[in-house]
Amino acid sequence: xxxxxxxxxxxxxxxxxxxxxxxxxxxxxxxxxxxxxxxxxxxxxxxxxxxxxxxxxxxxxxxxxxxxxxxxxxxxxxxxxxxxxxxxxxxxxxxxxxxxxxxxxxxxxxxxxxxxxxxxxxxxxxxxxxxxxxxxxxxxxxxxxxxxxxxxxxxxxxxxxxxxxxxxxxxxxxxxxxxxxxxxxxxxxxxxxxxxxxxxxxxxxxxxxxxxxxxxxxxxxxxxxxxxxxxxxxxxxxxxxxxxxxxxxxxxxxxxxxxxxxxxxxxxxxxxxxxxxxxxxxxxxxxxxxxxxxxxxxxxxxxxxxxxxxxxxxxxxxxxxxxxxxxxx
Amino acid sequence: xxxxxxxxxxxxxxxxxxxxxxxxxxxxxxxxxxxxxxxxxxxxxxxxxxxxxxxxxxxxxxxxxxxxxxxxxxxxxxxxxxxxxxxxxxxxxxxxxxxxxxxxxxxxxxxxxxxxxxxxxxxxxxxxxxxxxxxxxxxxxxxxxxxxxxxxxxxxxxxxxxxxxxxxxxxxxxxxxxxxxxxxxxxxxxxxxxxxxxxxxxxxxxxxxxxxxxxxxxxxxxxxxxxxxxxxxxxxxxxxxxxxxxxxxxxxxxxxxxxxxxxxxxxxxxxxxxxxxxxxxxxxxxxx
Numbered sequence: 001x002x003x004x005x006x007x008x009x010x011x012x013x014x015x016x017x018x019x020x021x022x023x024x025x026x027x028x029x030x031x032x033x034x035x036x037x038x039x040x041x042x043x044x045x046x047x048x049x050x051x052x053x054x055x056x057x058x059x060x061x062x063x064x065x066x067x068x069x070x071x072x073x074x075x076x077x078x079x080x081x082x083x084x085x086x087x088x089x090x091x092x093x094x095x096x097x098x099x100x101x102x103x104x105x106x107x108x109x110x111x112x113x114x115x116x117x118x119x120x121x122x123x124x125x126x127x128x129x130x131x132x133x134x135x136x137x138x139x140x141x142x143x144x145x146x147x148x149x150x151x152x153x154x155x156x157x158x159x160x161x162x163x164x165x166x167x168x169x170x171x172x173x174x175x176x177x178x179x180x181x182x183x184x185x186x187x188x189x190x191x192x193x194x195x196x197x198x199x200x201x202x203x204x205x206x207x208x209x210x211x212x213x214x215x216x217x218x219x220x221x222x223x224x225x226x227x228x229x230x231x232x233x234x235x236x237x238x239x240x241x242x243x244x245x246x247x248x249x250x251x252x253x254x255x256x257x258x259x260x261x262x263x264x265x266x267x268x269x270x271x272x273x274x275x276x277x278x279x280x281x282x283x284x285x286x287x288x289x290x291x292x293x294x295x296x297x298x299x300x301x302x303x304x305x306x307x308x309x310x311x312x313x314x315x316x317x318x319x320x321x322x323x324x325x326x327x328x329x
Numbered sequence: 330x331x332x333x334x335x336x337x338x339x340x341x342x343x344x345x346x347x348x349x350x351x352x353x354x355x356x357x358x359x360x361x362x363x364x365x366x367x368x369x370x371x372x373x374x375x376x377x378x379x380x381x382x383x384x385x386x387x388x389x390x391x392x393x394x395x396x397x398x399x400x401x402x403x404x405x406x407x408x409x410x411x412x413x414x415x416x417x418x419x420x421x422x423x424x425x426x427x428x429x430x431x432x433x434x435x436x437x438x439x440x441x442x443x444x445x446x447x448x449x450x451x452x453x454x455x456x457x458x459x460x461x462x463x464x465x466x467x468x469x470x471x472x473x474x475x476x477x478x479x480x481x482x483x484x485x486x487x488x489x490x491x492x493x494x495x496x497x498x499x500x501x502x503x504x505x506x507x508x509x510x511x512x513x514x515x516x517x518x519x520x521x522x523x524x525x526x527x528x529x530x531x532x533x534x535x536x537x538x539x540x541x542x543x544x545x546x547x548x549x550x551x552x553x554x555x556x557x558x559x560x561x562x563x564x565x566x567x568x569x570x571x572x573x574x575x576x577x578x579x580x581x582x583x584x585x586x587x588x589x590x591x592x593x594x595x596x597x598x599x600x601x602x603x604x605x606x607x608x609x610x611x612x613x614x615x616x617x
Contacts, residue, residue: 120561123426131598306420
């Protein structure tokens with residue numbers, strides 16, 4: 001009912017009801033399981049990337065914090081889950097929880113540094129924290145395996161029933177399930193009063209204190225949540241591939257993450273998922289042709305997106321639809 | 330021990346000078362147009378490759394190739410500023426970051442395609458090789474040369490900005506863009522010229538730096554943090570700030586890698602985060 005009310009700007013006071021399009025969206029991966037059984041591993045990677053992009057969307061799309069070091073939390077989650085499993089704690093769900101908690105703790109600690117200052121300072125501080133963690137993981141090679149990566153990760157069966165086999169079926173449903181649960185959480189979060197006040201901060205940071213909102217505290221909260229979700233994504237990667245590479249902490253991963261999100265469109269949640277899927281499929285296709293060309297096309301895509309298609313795929317589609325609807329009326 | 334310390338300090342200052350000459354253009358871009366340009370290192374890389382091509386394929390001596398590197402990078406900067414950068418002055422910082430990361434990726438892929446992924450060699454002239462003895466110390470002649478070039482460039486820049494009419498318009502535009510435009514200064518033209526000058530200096534630095542920083546297609550990404558650091562720590566829109574920051578950064582980096590190699594570049598990032606928190610507007614903050 002409320003959706004039809006013309007006086008409500010789109011998305012300002014949305015109902016929690018699932019629209020048909022959203023339900024259709026979530027049926028796609030289920031259909032894909034039966035249609036493309038040979039691509040289950042790639043699909044799991046897409047879910048993980050989607051979850052990771054979702055975590056960045058919360059802090060970038062909803063709170064406008066530009067982070068160039070978000071891979072730090074992904075890496076922390078991956079190393080936490082990987083190290084736990086390597087040293088005997090192979091239960092997947094509690095491993096995820098531990099990874100989320102560790103990433104959230106580091107996120108909370110660093111958030112005090114990040115929320116101060118303006119864009120450039122935030123950019124540099126997040127970049128610096130990411131690089132510091134990378135160096136730390138690189139130097140502590142006796143624990144992390146350094147450049148060679150952390151191998152020997154042994155996972156127990158999921159719920160004691162489903163083994164993580166080579167066919168990737170368990171990993172597929174596991175990643176999809178976790179992605180869906182976290183997505184529902186994020187969807188509820190951005191539609192809550194807390195989410196609306198984040199949007200208020202995004203649109204006018206100076207005015208929010210005037211209506212009694214503590215900007216700092218909200219930003220710290222969302223940054224911590226984003227870190228925790230990134231940690232879960234990292235843990236999923238460690239658990240399903242049973243390996244943690246040091247590149248999971250590196251700057252290129254943070255940059256690629258940002259690209260995924262921008263391809264899809266920031267601030268829609270679904271943009272993160274669409275962008276991650278588009279990015280991973282393109283990467284799979286183009287980097288088979290040549291790794292160098294892939295980087296070139298990626299750069300060109302970014303430049304074109306910024307110049308001509310702000311808002312990404314979702315934003316562009318919505319804009320197009322709005323224009324078509326407008327013409328009809 | 331003392332000789333050692335002075336040697337490290339000297340190397341650090343030379344390294345810092347190089348960082349300064351590459352980063353000064355970025356300081357102007359960020360200070361004047363509030364543009365976050367992560368692709369600044371690509372202009373330095375271009376200058377480096379121009380030097381290499383001139384030296385190895387055409388047999389041009391090293392010193393003669395440097396002005397060409399400057400000119401080529403300045404030209405590329407002017408063209409890109411006119412065609413692409415200008416459209417994004419009013420865009421959000423996020424758009425600028427993404428756009429310039431895109432340029433970095435393209436430049437890296439382009440350099441790999443044309444030159445391959447290996448390190449490029451540099452043939453320094455006889456005069457600049459080896460060491461000279463000054464007051465009982467062995468100092469690398471090339472590093473002395475670097476410091477001399479940077480002193481010359483800094484003096485020239487100082488003269489340009491403080492003593493010429495063009496410099497006055499730069500200062501006016503940095504301080505207050507709208508008022509300057511109101512006084513009849515063509516702010517966009519000032520910015521085009523300074524962008525070209527800054528890119529040219531980056532290209533010169535890239536050529537000078539082949540021997541110290543190395544040159545391969547990952548150059549723009551590898552040193553991106555350093556260039557940003559110089560500007561963010563020093564304070565955008567000034568000359569003095571980045572100069573101090575670059576020298577500090579150079580000394581800390583060289584000293585850290587020399588005395589405590591096990592933690593390597595960790596020191597730099599740590600110092601940077603602390604500096605940014607203590608001086609959010611940079612060491613030499615511009616008057617608001």
